[in-house]
Amino acid sequence: MIAHLQRASDTASLLSYLYGPGERGDQAVARLIAGDGHGAPIELLAESGSLPYLAHALDAPVERLGARAPERPIWVCSVRSDPRRPDLTDSQWAAVARRLVAATGIAPDGDPDACRWIALRNQPRQVHVVATLAREDGSLHNAYRDAFHLQTECHRIAGELGHLPTVPHPIPRAQESHVPTPSITITAEPSGSVSAKGAGDDLSATLLRHAGFQQIEDWYGRRHRLPTTTQAADRAAIATHAAEMLRAARYGVDLDPSLDTTRMTTPANPLGPYNAGAELLRLTDQIRAAKNGADLRQAVDHLLHPEHGALERVREALEAACEQITDLDDEAYPLADRFGYAAEFVSSAQSELVDSDSELGHVGDSQQSPAETQTHSPKLADPQSAALATSPTAARARVSSALGGGVADAGAAVRPSQVPGPRTR
Numbered sequence: 001m002i003a004h005l006q007r008a009s010d011t012a013s014l015l016s017y018l019y020g021p022g023e024r025g026d027q028a029v030a031r032l033i034a035g036d037g038h039g040a041p042i043e044l045l046a047e048s049g050s051l052p053y054l055a056h057a058l059d060a061p062v063e064r065l066g067a068r069a070p071e072r073p074i075w076v077c078s079v080r081s082d083p084r085r086p087d088l089t090d091s092q093w094a095a096v097a098r099r100l101v102a103a104t105g106i107a108p109d110g111d112p113d114a115c116r117w118i119a120l121r122n123q124p125r126q127v128h129v130v131a132t133l134a135r136e137d138g139s140l141h142n143a144y145r146d147a148f149h150l151q152t153e154c155h156r157i158a159g160e161l162g163h164l165p166t167v168p169h170p171i172p173r174a175q176e177s178h179v180p181t182p183s184i185t186i187t188a189e190p191s192g193s194v195s196a197k198g199a200g201d202d203l204s205a206t207l208l209r210h211a212g213f214q215q216i217e218d219w220y221g222r223r224h225r226l227p228t229t230t231q232a233a234d235r236a237a238i239a240t241h242a243a244e245m246l247r248a249a250r251y252g253v254d255l256d257p258s259l260d261t262t263r264m265t266t267p268a269n270p271l272g273p274y275n276a277g278a279e280l281l282r283l284t285d286q287i288r289a290a291k292n293g294a295d296l297r298q299a300v301d302h303l304l305h306p307e308h309g310a311l312e313r314v315r316e317a318l319e320a321a322c323e324q325i326t327d328l329d330d331e332a333y334p335l336a337d338r339f340g341y342a343a344e345f346v347s348s349a350q351s352e353l354v355d356s357d358s359e360l361g362h363v364g365d366s367q368q369s370p371a372e373t374q375t376h377s378p379k380l381a382d383p384q385s386a387a388l389a390t391s392p393t394a395a396r397a398r399v400s401s402a403l404g405g406g407v408a409d410a411g412a413a414v415r416p417s418q419v420p421g422p423r424t425r
Contacts, residue, residue, distance in 0.1 A: 001081050001158040003100065003150035004344045005351040008074035011132070012055040018120060018128055019051060027122040034094035035118035036107055038136055042118055058116050061134035070133060070140065072355075075106065075115075077129040077150060082163050083337065093127040094119060096157055103153040104146045106131045113137040147348040183252040186239050188259055194235050196224040196242065204251060211242035236261050280310060293363035300360055304353055311350050318343035 008014050019030040032046035040057035044050070062073045077100060081088060088096070097119035101107040107114035117131035133141045158164050184198040196208050200222055209215055213224040226235060239259035246253045283302050290296035303310045322339035325332050 001079060001096075001154040001161075001163060002341050002344050003147075003154050003348070004078045004080070005147050005150060005348055006076050006078075007072040007351070007354060008076055009072045011059050011074050011130070012052055014074060014076065014130065015051045015055050018122055018130070022122070028124075030120050030122040031090070032118055032120050033090045033127070034097050035116075036114065037116050037118075038114075040116070046118070046120070054118075058118065058130070058132050061116060061136055061138075062132050064138065065134055065140075068140075073133045075117075075129075075131040075133055075141070075143065075146075077131075078126060079129070079154065080126045082158070083125060084334065085161075085163050087125045088161075090121065093121060097127055097129050099157065100129060100150060100153055101131065104143075104149045106141060113139075115141055145352070147352040151345075151348065183254065184246055185254045186243060186259060187256045188235070192232070193228065194226040194230075194239055194259065203249060204246060207245045207249060208242055211245060212238045213242065235259065283310070293361050293365065296363055297357055297360035301357060304350070304357065306350075311346055315343050315346040315350070318346065 018027075021027055032043060035042050035046075037057050040060070042054060042057055045054035045057060059073075062069050079096065079100065097117075098107075101115075101117050102109050107117055113136040115131045115133060115135050117129060119127055119129045121127050133143065135141060155164075184196055184204060186194065186196045188194055196213055198204075205215055205222065205224065208224045212226065212230070214227055216223045216225060226238060230238065236259045239255065240261045243253045243255045243260075283299065286299045287296065290299055301309070306312060318339050322336045322343065325336040325339065
């Protein structure tokens with residue numbers, strides 16, 4: 001069971017998409033299965049023709065905040081179950097939604113000032129939970145570590161449902177002999193020669209001779225050494241080849257790092273063919289070298305940029321691997337799902353760190369202006385405004401004006417591809 005968390009800015013556009021046919025026309029008729037509107041009749045408003053009123057009912061606490069309202073106040077959590085397991089019923093999905101909003105603090109059990117939320121289904125094996133971050137008492141829900149709490153609770157629920165794979169118990173062997181692993185040391189001596197010590201049996205001696213070592217037997221015992229005529233450029237290659245053969249034969253080999261060609265890379269590309277890893281290594285050094293919050297923010301932006309950041313590129317690569325596996329082999333959907341789940345985990349990490357750039361810029365600040373430290377008391381709406389929170393007449397006027405000028409913003413707030421759905425096969 002995987003939870004995908006994201007934020008949106010327009011509740012009406014989000015609900016229109018969730019209740020619509022979907023990007024590929026694969027969404028069924030949406031149905032509300034749970035929710036809490038704190039007096040707002042969300043059950044009666046959850047129809048395609050009443051979606052603007054439902055959106056207004058959810059947004060009422062946010063509208064009361066006025067200028068203190070966040071830019072993206074809508075909390076969207078899409079939960080998917082294992083496609084190899086039977087689907088849950090609406091009542092079971094409703095119980096899952098209640099546990100998730102309680103685990104994250106969106107709507108703890110018995111909290112009269114919790115956030116307003118709904119849970120709806122429009123496809124098999126998944127549920128969408130939509131909530132507003134504004135609480136009834138005028139405060140804002142702290143979304144820090146929501147993604148972690150969601151995945152932890154999903155793992156717990158999957159275990160209770162029996163959806164987690166069981167680890168097979170190892171079959172005990174009747175007999176198992178423990179043979180100590182011989183150890184062989186290959187070193188570069190100060191004279192420039194290369195010697196191998198510890199090879200006292202015939203098999204290791206044969207492997208070393210095959211690699212190019214000469215065998216010497218005297219009163220010191222059996223030893224192996226490269227010929228003195230061996231070119232300096234060939235010594236490391238021969239020593240590395242000998243170590244690989246010995247390790248394949250299950251010998252323990254201590255190879256001098258100066259003779260290990262697998263560790264030899266150029267300074268321009270310290271990770272060889274793994275250029276992406278080299279770039280992330282350079283970025284890690286840049287983060288560690290940050291001297292203030294501004295430098296740290298600039299460095300971390302290479303990770304968190306919503307379009308060109310490293311996390312976004314990793315997510316795209318995992319999704320591409322998932323799709324390519326399905327295209328190459330229709331029967332390999334379990335492996336494709338694993339890459340899809342990994343992509344959603346990366347997306348959850350992006351959601352966890354959303355809007356953190358502004359906080360990074362203030363890291364290390366020892367002083368704050370009085371305007372920044374001043375505590376603002378929440379401005380509560382007057383009784384008339386509270387009564388109009390769910391008024392269809394007032395809602396119709398606001399929604400019509402909002403939809404007339406904010407369609408472009410609504411489309412950018414929640415892209416259809418960000419609301420995940422199960423792949424059809």
